[in-house]
Amino acid sequence: MTIEQRNAIYSFEPALIDEIQKLGSERLMDAGEELMRPGMYVRSIPIVLSGSLKIMRQDEKGNETFLYFLTGGDTCAMSLTCCTANRPSSVRAIAEEPTKLIMVPVEMMDLWLQKYPSWKNFVFQSYQNRFDDLMEAVDSLAFKKMDERLWRLLKKKAALQEKRYVYNTHQELADELSTSREVVTRLLKKLEAMGKIKTHRNRIEIL
Amino acid sequence: MTIEQRNAIYSFEPALIDEIQKLGSERLMDAGEELMRPGMYVRSIPIVLSGSLKIMRQDEKGNETFLYFLTGGDTCAMSLTCCTANRPSSVRAIAEEPTKLIMVPVEMMDLWLQKYPSWKNFVFQSYQNRFDDLMEAVDSLAFKKMDERLWRLLKKKAALQEKRYVYNTHQELADELSTSREVVTRLLKKLEAMGKIKTHRNRIEIL
DNA sequence: ATCTGATTGTGACAATTGTCGCCGCTTTCA
DNA sequence: TGAAAGCGGCGACAATTGTCACAATCAGAT
Missing domain, CATH: 1.10.10.10 (Winged helix-like DNA-binding domain superfamily/Winged helix DNA-binding domain)
Known part of the structure; x- marks a missing residue:
């Protein structure tokens, strides 16, 4: 799957797609490979093209708990905030299966927010989806x-x-x-x- | 506490403060009063001036669990997403003590994002803070x-x-x-x- | 083929949490 | 003043989850 195909979902402008392809770098991950770990500083925003990422929360003693999956078209809300605030990640991201990502340099975030309405929508939509995912995780932990x-x-x-x-x-x-x-x-x-x-x-x- | 005092924290531009005061409406809540309930559509964004809001998650059977508090200067991430996407709330918000809010009409969200860099920072900062709060809630539920x-x-x-x-x-x-x-x-x-x-x-x- | 490590199965028991019944005390309100 | 409702305390027991010890089975490597 390419970024053009994802375009259908988020209606990225052609100019934005060009930029993503020019400035982003593709990354292929094997199942079980780790993309991000707590404490790590993130310098680029991953967008999932195919496959899936498993997002886990870890406590200080190394216990873990599953939060949610990211699949095609999703991006990591943690990366969005961590990148912009230059803070370390608070979650772990592992490829659940062979997974293809495109990594967008964090510098583009702000610029594109101004320049491309579809990028802004994408970012806000991502926050919302991740909130929903977290709520589902909370439901599971608290009530089930x-x-x-x-x-x-x-x-x-x-x-x-x-x-x-x-x-x-x-x-x-x-x-x-x-x-x-x-x-x-x-x-x-x-x-x-x-x-x-x-x-x-x-x-x-x-x- | 007024919006000017919070300004120190978020560096709202004077013009933005004017707009917030002109277009927003103040609301005083008694302790225990409910601002928002699951399923409710939200048409304005609350910013806490003083006091605190308790944010709770509810399941279909009416069980509840505490998520986090919002205090002075905080805003509800749920409102930000729900308003923009026109979706019902998925949480309950109750005043934990006598609380003063300013309610900003949702129509301003988009406009101010373009117009005022400090508003954009405020919104992103809020998302980040709420994510952190939710992570703490998850830690508590999963590990404690x-x-x-x-x-x-x-x-x-x-x-x-x-x-x-x-x-x-x-x-x-x-x-x-x-x-x-x-x-x-x-x-x-x-x-x-x-x-x-x-x-x-x-x-x-x-x- | 045999060894080795990983995986799964199981029984016993402990710790934590949930539930029930009932009690006594305090506050409210008629 | 008396009744009712709310609040907190307590004992007993059930259900769920966590932990330990150990056995059985399977897969891959040498």
């Missing part, structure tokens, strides 16, 4: 029990790649839910008994 | 046990008004933490035994 959180995570992962299978170990899922491996194993058994999934090694089938 | 969440909430409430006393019932605290009254009572006893607080009727003393 672990079994439902696990089930929702599995469905979201399956939907991402439009596949029936989720390729994760119990430990990986536990890390994303900030719980322990045994708990995930236990709840997966429960979901299996309920007929919602079928477990395999390194792979879970959504029914 | 109830006793520490309660303790942090009490400290935050005390700091808000720079007082030793927090005037809340156990039930109110339970609602903000999305737990039950008994649990709060139990944990308050524990905090009292640890010498961190002293409980009174309708009032908790932070030591």
Whole structure:
């Protein structure tokens, strides 16, 4: 997928697309590769062209919890704010699958905000979408029990790649839910008994 | 506190201050009064002049959880996005104490973004601050046990008004933490035994 | 083929949190 | 003054989640 195709979604002006292609640099990431970690200073804004990024929050002791996914056309709100304020990231971003990004230098942010209405819309739309995503994460953490959180995570992962299978170990899922491996194993058994999934090694089938 | 005094913080241009005063309308809220509820359409952007707003997330079943406070100079990021996109609010905003707001008509948003650099900075700064606040809320929900969440909430409430006393019932605290009254009572006893607080009727003393 | 490490399964138990019932005290208001 | 409602305290128990120990199974490397 190219930036032109994304254009259809956000109606970037042709001149803006030119600039993005001229000044931005493409980056290909393998699944599991880390784009950003807490404390890191970000000097360019990533726009996802294809694949997906998993955004995680980390506490001081290294515990993690999943926040949301970024997919095609999305950008990281954290980058937008961190870049402009020159502050370090407070989240971790990992490629969930092979992912293609275009990295836009932070210097363009301000200029384009003035110059291109579509860029301004894109930025504001991104903030709004990320707020919604965070609200969903808060709902899950505050109101749902672990079994439902696990089930929702599995469905979201399956939907991402439009596949029936989720390729994760119990430990990986536990890390994303900030719980322990045994708990995930236990709840997966429960979901299996309920007929919602079928477990395999390194792979879970959504029914 | 007037908009001029906040000006020192955000360096609003004099012309912008004039416009805010001319076009905005002041609103006084009693403690506990509701400014916004989920599903409500917002047609003006509130800027807090004095006092504080409590922002809560609600799920479909009416459970609530505290997200963050807005205090002097803050504005609601939800309003910024909801107004521009004409979408209903997804949070509840309640005055935590007697609170003075200035309500700015949403029509000004776009215009001022072009016209006043300080407004643009203000808006972006607000997004960033609210993101930070939400991250703190997520940390609390994902990584902290109830006793520490309660303790942090009490400290935050005390700091808000720079007082030793927090005037809340156990039930109110339970609602903000999305737990039950008994649990709060139990944990308050524990905090009292640890010498961190002293409980009174309708009032908790932070030591 | 065998070893090794990663993955999954399981039982027992502890800690935390949620829920119920009931009590006594205080405040409010009729 | 008396009733009702709100507030806080307490004990018992259930449900959920966290933790530990250990076994069984699978996949890949040598």
